[in-house]
Amino acid sequence: MIQQIYPSPDHPFSYELNKDFHFAAAHSIPHEAAGKCQQVHGHTYFANVTIAGDELDESGFLVNFKTIKNLLHDRFDHKVLNEDERFPSESGNTFPTTEVVARVMYEIIQEYLDKTMNKPTCLQIYLRETPTSYVIYRPKTGRV
Ligand SMILES: Nc1nc2c(c(=O)[nH]1)N=C([C@H](O)[C@H](O)COP(=O)(O)OP(=O)(O)OP(=O)(O)O)CN2
Numbered sequence: 001m002i003q004q005i006y007p008s009p010d011h012p013f014s015y016e017l018n019k020d021f022h023f024a025a026a027h028s029i030p031h032e033a034a035g036k037c038q039q040v041h042g043h044t045y046f047a048n049v050t051i052a053g054d055e056l057d058e059s060g061f062l063v064n065f066k067t068i069k070n071l072l073h074d075r076f077d078h079k080v081l082n083e084d085e086r087f088p089s090e091s092g093n094t095f096p097t098t099e100v101v102a103r104v105m106y107e108i109i110q111e112y113l114d115k116t117m118n119k120p121t122c123l124q125i126y127l128r129e130t131p132t133s134y135v136i137y138r139p140k141t142g143r144v
């Protein structure tokens with residue numbers, strides 16, 4: 001069981017939902033600044049997704065916890081991140097660094113939420129890549 005306190009974003013919504021999950025994935029960072037991380041290697045990533053809103057759907061969910069996990073876990077677990085179309089080796093903005101993986105996770109979730117009836121908002125992705133390294137991605141607040 002994952003039990004951890006995460007930094008919490010300020011927001012005006014009545015409901016806030018958090019989903020924890022983990023996934024194993026391999027990646028390489030194709031830039032000399034990455035040093036040994038230019039070689040393919042693996043991590044067990046720990047993620048926390050924060051979603052908020054004022055309206056529930058017809059089942060009483062802000063969004064189904066399982067849907068959040070499945071959208072990301074099924075896509076990235078036991079995969080080579082560099083082979084995913086979201087991470088082309090074009091520039092630092094698309095290499096599968098922790099920062100970019102966190103942002104892409106946000107994009108995948110928000111694209112789904114935008115199609116739902118109650119349209120909640122993803123406020124934060126917390127992504128831990130190693131025991132000593134993690135990133136928090138928060139979208140600019142124009143959406144809130
Ligand atoms: N800003 C970033 N820096 C680094 C990233 C990254 O995604 N964003 N990634 C890496 C490597 O992929 C590596 O897997 C993680 O690096 P690091 O935290 O240095 O891992 P270590 O276990 O070697 O760190 P310790 O300090 O020994 O715990 C590199 N940088």
Ligand SMILES: [Zn+2]
Nearest residue numbers: 027037041043
């Ligand atoms: Zn790595």
